[in-house]
Amino acid sequence: MIPAPFDYARAGSAEEALSLLTEHGEDAKLLAGGHSLLPLMKLRLAQPSVLIDVGRLRDLSYIRDAGDHIAVGALTRHHDLETSDLLETEAPILKHAAGEVGDPQVRHRGTIGGSLAHADPASDLPAVVLALKGTLVARSPSGEREIRADEFFTGFLESALAPDELLTEIRIPKVAGLGWSFQKFNRRAQDWAIVGVAAVVDGERTGVGLVNMGSTPIRAAAVEAAVAGGASAEEAAQRAVDDAEPQADLNASVEYRTHLAKVLVRRALEEARA
């Protein structure tokens, strides 16, 4: 399978990427690792007429201590996340979950920015960034703005990014020492999650994200509120689908997904508190 023809432009800097985006408008797509976009293009489910390759913007690939948060460049690959010592201490759930994405080959190419911008409800990292209450930084020709993770995912494969915006950074609050858990339920090691749960437990600031429980990555606000109110893991888990709209697919019916979400939220909260 070969994608439909397109023009290819390689950006040498973030500024160049932005001016290329402005020049080519809605027909253009950014290409980072290509591990979500190219499979879609091979199936002709996406047919951009111009690809703007930002894959070489090394200055957008970093994991830095920025005082009260960790700053992660949008072009940072899953492999760099899963081997980061800084994340090991400051946001271990992100390091761990990045190591659960696909397989080593996928992690050598795929980026955190691509994972978030793609806004796939079945992806692991969006749920993790929701649980961490992260902030996304988007740059356009008119400047830079911050978008809260829970306001970023707007629809199926749709995000709050405007067509002329480049995601540049993800800001992750430091959660050193807090309990956390990432539960990914699948049938085979390399597979996507049938259902997944990311949890960072911190009393009133507890964060819980759900994978594959609706048309977007889901923040389980009802579970968070229950935990903040002192509920047990078992009780809080009963609220697992309050914010979700699970869909049926080849892997699972709505009933099965609902069941899985409750079981996995309970396990996640128990593990995070252990």
Add this chain to the structure above:
Amino acid sequence: MRITMTVNGRERSSEVEPRTLLVHHIREGLGLTGTNVGCDTSSCGACTVLMDGESVKSCTVLAVQADGADVTTIEGLARDGEMHPMQQAFQRNHGLQCGFCTPGMVMAAVSLLEEVPHPTDREVRLGLEGNLCRCTGYQNIVAAVLDAAGSTQEAGA
């Protein structure tokens, strides 16, 4: 578009369409047919090559993305007519049957040992999770990689 990459130590320059996949460039453009296409959907790992030393699925990389990169395919592993220690370990341990998955398995395994020189059995299995084999049941593939890790250790000692 004109691209240049170093393939198995040799600089190769070619004109490609932007939509050309790296695997097709390698097989059809450069005539190196050791790299196989299994699934064409990023699932099986048969097309695995090294790009700047790291395993990638070449059916999911555009040739233009590899412009300027150092690419190693299965043909580039042997040195002076002697097979790479990983290839020898696959042979010694009978780590293949039909052989279709083998080039990809070997490249993924070489990349794994670069990152984890002395993996456990579990680390080998996880490290090869992106590579499917329809024949062997994986047992001897894992044995081969563990064996190669041992022999690399001896060679380096």
